[in-house]
Amino acid sequence: MxxxxxxxxxxxxxxxxxxxxxxxxxxxxxxxxxxxxxxxxxxxxxxxxxxxxxxxxxxxxxxxxxxxxxxxxxxxxxxxxxxxxxxxxxxxxxxxxxxxxxxxxxxxxxxxxxxxxxxxxxxxxxxxxxxxxxxxxxxxxxxxxxxxxxxxxxxxxxxxxxxxxxxxxxxxxxxxxxxxxxxxxxxxxxxxxxxxxxxxxxxxxxxxxxxxxxxxxxxxxxxxxxxxxxxxxxxxxxQRAAERSAVDDLDDPLLVVDGDQRVVKLNDSAQALFEISMEQLPRSFAALVGTDLDTLRTTGDLSLDSRTYGVSYTPLETPDGGRVGGIVVLYDITTERNQRQQLSVLNRVLRHNLRNEMTIVRGHADSVQSNWTDSQLLTQMNSIIGASDRLLSISEQMRDFEQVVDREIEQQAVDCLDFIETVRMDVRDTYPEASVAVVADAAPDHVRTDPTVLSLALSTLVENAIRHSDDPVPTVELFCSDDDADETVIFQVKDTNDRIPENELAALGADEEQPLQHGRSIGLWIVNWAVTAVGGQLRFQYESGNVATIELPADTHRD
The missing domain is CATH 1.20.1070.10 (Rhodopsin 7-helix transmembrane proteins)
Structure with missing residues (x-):
């Protein structure tokens, strides 16, 4: 039992x-x-x-x-x-x-x-x-x-x-x-x-x-x-399959580097680029690539065999946070770099040549206008002068925008009332015949932004409104206020003009650039880019005139 x-x-x-x-x-x-x-x-x-x-x-x-x-x-x-x-x-x-x-x-x-x-x-x-x-x-x-x-x-x-x-x-x-x-x-x-x-x-x-x-x-x-x-x-x-894909299946050249800056693994693209096999590893990163890893991470690009590569570095860590090396990925940016250089040269040549040549055209048109009395010819000269002024204005806008694009955005506390008053005075110097008023009774003390970029956006909106006005004395108002509920500072530019064509406004939100209808379109693009650069939002509406609104985050770190 x-x-x-x-x-x-x-x-x-x-x-x-x-x-x-x-x-x-x-x-x-x-x-x-x-x-x-x-x-x-x-x-x-x-x-x-x-x-x-x-x-x-x-x-x-x-x-x-x-x-x-x-x-x-x-x-x-x-x-x-x-x-x-x-x-x-x-x-x-x-x-x-x-x-x-x-x-x-x-x-x-x-x-x-x-x-x-x-x-x-x-x-x-x-x-x-x-x-x-x-x-x-x-x-x-x-x-x-x-x-x-x-x-x-x-x-x-x-x-x-x-x-x-x-x-x-x-x-x-x-x-x-x-x-x-x-x-x-x-x-x-x-x-x-x-x-x-x-x-x-x-x-x-x-x-x-x-x-x-x-x-x-x-x-x-x-x-x-x-x-x-x-x-x-x-x-x-x-997870393990993702790691293998990252190393073996990535089309861009990828190098795995240990803590001593030795290459211990390459994917197929990197092996083809550097003409080396896995059997020849490990090998010094500097000896293989031609420059040490620290320098490459600082410069951010690498030139090899007439190609230019952007560099991405991701550190590798153990589960307890220890560094054991990193992954270097090389992105072929040759085409993008060439296009950027070509656009820069094209922009500079067109802008300089356009300004110089149009200055000559306008000078001759002024001379003809002052010495001829034929009414038909004077009408034609007025058209030439008007077209020249618009092209020169576009050239000036592109110059200003190029300076903004090339600069690093610098956020700082800006006195709202003084800021829009400065914008008003700058525009009046260029267009003394216009009536530009500032309405800022409820303006906040400060906003944190890049004043150069925001000034370009606001002055471009005001100048657009003046140039496209049919009134002998164009009227534009500059507003500044804050919205405590949304924690935003609002800048507005109001005119009394006809409605901006919908196709020009729709182009700003399109995935691809649309054909420009006339000079105002380039100005709207510049405003859109500038507002985006300072982290704001841009919108348009029509209330007996066009109202352009720029919303910026409120300054939470006031001086």
Missing amino acids: VGLIGGSLVGLSIASGIASVGLALYLSRHRGRPGATWFMASLTAQGIWAVAYGLGLTLTDPGLRAAAEALAWIGMNCTGPFFLAFALEYTGRSTVTQNRWVPVLLLSPMATLGLGVTHPLHTLLWRDFRFASVFDLGTVLYSIQPLGYVTVILSLSMAGIGVLLLVETMLAYGKIYRRETVAIVLSPIPASIPLLVWLGQIGPYPQLNFTPALLLTHVTLDAYAFSSTSMFETNPVT
């Missing part, structure tokens, strides 16, 4: 086996995900081990007892290899389980299976098999043979390697796996220690292997790690 202790060992062993197989069945919904099938196989082998051992403790027939022990050995020695295969595939190292290494992983379980099934015919796993009852159980003693030790130790070692792979990967890929990692680290401990005690025949009950009974703790922790969380939904394969 099996006693309380004996019954507990039998019950716990069988319960561990049933729980292992049950967890495997539960995880079958993840079949096809990385590692899921191998983990189910490991759990099934573990279940066979526990159930066979638990049932074996109730058997008294020598043949049946030996068969149960052999089946337990098969399950025990298949658990480790299957778990290692799971860990390799789950952590993104599936190539190991999909090539010639598969037979190596399966060698131990296949050998154990063959030896276990044929055990009555040999003594390669153990010998001197005999009953040595304890706690009224069918416990046995036998001398484990060297090959038997090899199979068990190999299975244990594979399981240990699998645990280390999981721990390393999960710690490397973020906090999402930290609790699961603790569960995985702890889960084999309760089962591994009694297994080693049994293998060494240590303690008062060498005929008892407590491991199958303690596998219930192992299964419980595994169930937490792999079923109550999202480890199969979000596994490290994605």
Whole structure:
């Protein structure tokens, strides 16, 4: 009659086996995900081990007892290899389980299976098999043979390697796996220690292997790690695949540099660019590229074989924040650099030549106008003078905007009332015939912005309004106010002109530049670019005249 202790060992062993197989069945919904099938196989082998051992403790027939022990050995020695295969595939190292290494992983379980099934015919796993009852159980003693030790130790070692792979990967890929990692680290401990005690025949009950009974703790922790969380939904394969794609699949040349500024890895594009193979690494970054990494990061570009590359550097860090090198990506910017240079030259030549030539045209037109009395000719001269003035105005606007584009934006506290008064006076110097008024009764004290860029935007709006007015005395008002609810400072330019054509305003929000209808369009583009540069928003509406509104964030750091 099996006693309380004996019954507990039998019950716990069988319960561990049933729980292992049950967890495997539960995880079958993840079949096809990385590692899921191998983990189910490991759990099934573990279940066979526990159930066979638990049932074996109730058997008294020598043949049946030996068969149960052999089946337990098969399950025990298949658990480790299957778990290692799971860990390799789950952590993104599936190539190991999909090539010639598969037979190596399966060698131990296949050998154990063959030896276990044929055990009555040999003594390669153990010998001197005999009953040595304890706690009224069918416990046995036998001398484990060297090959038997090899199979068990190999299975244990594979399981240990699998645990280390999981721990390393999960710690490397973020906090999402930290609790699961603790569960995985702890889960084999309760089962591994009694297994080693049994293998060494240590303690008062060498005929008892407590491991199958303690596998219930192992299964419980595994169930937490792999079923109550999202480890199969979000596994490290994605992150590891992203790393491989970043290095191997990026079209731009990519170099991985260690802490000593040695190139330790190149993608295919970098190998082709520098005409070097992976077998020739590691190699000094400066020797390979022609300049040291610090200089390259400072200059921001690299010239190679008549091509120009922009440089991006991303540091590489260990999970604890230690620097271990970095990734250098080279972006071919030759076309962009050439286009920028061509546009700069074109802009400078056109602007200078346009101004010089139009000044000559206007001078001759003025001369003709002052010396001729023919009304038709004078009308034509007026048209020429008007066109010349508009072109010269565009040239001036482009000069001003080029200066803004080339400058670094400098935010500073600006007195709102003084600022718009300065804009008004500057415009009046150019257009003394116009009526430009300032309305700033509720103006805030300050706004934080770049005064040069904002001044260009406001003066351009005012000048546009004056030039396109049909009144003998163009009327423009400059407003400044704040909106406490939105924490913004608002500048407005109001005129009494006809509505700005919708196609010109729509062009400002288009993905591609639209054809300019007349001189006002370039002015609106300049305003739009300037407002964007200072972090503001621009909008237009019509209220018995055009109202252009510029909204800027309120100054929260007033002097």
